Amino acid sequence: MVSAYSRFSGCPLAVLLIGAYQRGLTTISHDSAHRTLARNTTWNYALGILFAAYPLFQRHWAYRISHVYLHHPFLGDPEKDPDLKFFLASGVYDVQPPGRYAFNIIWKPILGGATVAYLKYLWTNRFSIAASEDQDRSGILVDKYGFYLFWFAMLGGSYLLGLLHLVILFWIVPYLTTFQVLGWFIELAEHSPMCETETKNVYLTRNRKGNVLERAIFGQNLDEYHLEHHLSPGIPFWLLRKAQKIRMQDPHYASVASTWGGLFVKGPQGQPSVITQLKERNRRLYEQSIAGANAREKLA
Numbered sequence: 672m673v674s675a676y677s678r679f680s681g682c683p684l685a686v687l688l689i690g691a692y693q694r695g696l697t698t699i700s701h702d703s704a705h706r707t708l709a710r711n712t713t714w715n716y717a718l719g720i721l722f723a724a725y726p727l728f729q730r731h732w733a734y735r736i737s738h739v740y741l742h743h744p745f746l747g748d749p750e751k752d753p754d755l756k757f758f759l760a761s762g763v764y765d766v767q768p769p770g771r772y773a774f775n776i777i778w779k780p781i782l783g784g785a786t787v788a789y790l791k792y793l794w795t796n797r798f799s800i801a802a803s804e805d806q807d808r809s810g811i812l813v814d815k816y817g818f819y820l821f822w823f824a825m826l827g828g829s830y831l832l833g834l835l836h837l838v839i840l841f842w843i844v845p846y847l848t849t850f851q852v853l854g855w856f857i858e859l860a861e862h863s864p865m866c867e868t869e870t871k872n873v874y875l876t877r878n879r880k881g882n883v884l885e886r887a888i889f890g891q892n893l894d895e896y897h898l899e900h901h902l903s904p905g906i907p908f909w910l911l912r913k914a915q916k917i918r919m920q921d922p923h924y925a926s927v928a929s930t931w932g933g934l935f936v937k938g939p940q941g942q943p944s945v946i947t948q949l950k951e952r953n954r955r956l957y958e959q960s961i962a963g964a965n966a967r968e969k970l971a
Contacts, residue, residue, distance in 0.1 A: 687888070689841060690849025694857065695891025698908050699723035704735040707907045720814070725821040728846065729797040732811045737796035743904060747866040747875050754858060755866050757792045761785065763863050763949070766960055772953045776859070777946060786851040793854075857889055860934045860945040861897045864952050873927055876901050878915065880942065881933030889934050 702708040703719020720731045737753050745751035749759060758764065762775055779785055829835045862876050869875050879885075879895035886895060896911035899918070906914050918924045932938035934945050943951070 685841065686845045687849050689845040690853055691888050691891055693727060693846060693850045694853045694889075694894065696723040696727055697854070698892035698894055700727065700729060700731070700734060701738065702908055704731060704739055705904055707905055720817070721821065725818055726842075727797075727850075729793070730814050730818050732807070732814045733796065733798050733800040736800045739904075743901070746862070746872070746901070747870065749866075752866075753792075753796045754862065757788075757796075758859065758863055761788060763859065764867060766953060766956045769950065769954045769957060772957075773950055776949060780852055780855045783848070783852070785855050786847070789851050789855045790847075853889060856934060857894060859949075860889075863945070864949055867952075872901050873898070873924065877931050877945070878928065879933050879945065880931045880938040882936050885933050885936055 699708065700719050700723035703715050703723065706712075706715055708719050709715040716731070724731050724734060742752055742754050747755060749755055765772075767775065825838070826835065829838045860877070860879060865875050865877070876898045878898045879890065881890065881895065889895070893908050893911050896908075896915060899906065899911040899914045900908075902918070903914060915928075919928060929940070930942055932942035932944040932947070936944055937947075938944075
């Protein structure tokens with residue numbers, strides 16, 4: 672393995688880019704779960720499962736149940752929305768001293784400190800959800816054994832061809848590292864912190880307006896058009912930009928769109944980034960809590 676790495680001086684960059692493209696495959700799997708990837712059902716399953724879900728250690732039906740049947744209809748519900756439950760448990764909505772909060776939501780995930788928690792989230796919501804009475808039990812069963820057959824063939828075939836070390840180094844390693852970090856930040860940006868106060872779809876998520884570099888890393892397959900997806904889940908990802916252009920004719924939508932920035936960078940008109948918004952919210956609430964505590968001490 673060491674010798675394989677030594678052949679590629681750009682290995683860290685390769686791992687980052689592979690992780691970004693793996694995240695882009697999530698969009699393919701996602702649209703397949705929504706049944707919008709292809710009109711033909713067979714193609715929808717084949718493209719979304721064999722070329723996206725299984726390579727990312729995910730199962731189609733687990734994604735469909737957690738995302739289509741739970742996240743979308745219960746968006747913003749702290750008891751039922753699996754995505755919100757994850758970020759609540761991760762402390763994103765906890766009010767903390769500003770320095771500690773910045774470390775916990777920025778540097779800790781970058782350094783891999785949130786990877787285990789995010790892997791558990793993926794395991795629960797993208798792999799291990801069991802069949803229930805109102806779901807396609809046979810489809811779930813086929814999905815389960817299809818996943819194991821796929822990876823048996825992939826690992827067995829790569830071993831016989833002498834390529835197993837490359838699969839590990841340039842697929843599994845990026846998956847366990849950069850894919851997890853990128854996924855954590857991208858999903859953080861989808862609904863945080865709007866779920867705390869908002870109830871309408873147009874305010875519960877956002878599109879992102881990052882620069883070219885940020886879009887290349889965090890926006891593969893138009894991943895940044897998340898509001899468009901929630902407003903019209905039946906639109907495939909390659910039409911989301913077109914959908915936004917049409918919606919921009921609505922003055923109310925345009926006013927909402929004017930507030931968006933990137934994930935880490937400012938928007939084109941200087942709009943605050945998602946990270947800046949989260950840090951500002953925490954700072955404001957923290958200062959309010961300190962002021963309230965001081966006021967109570969004076970009254971005591």
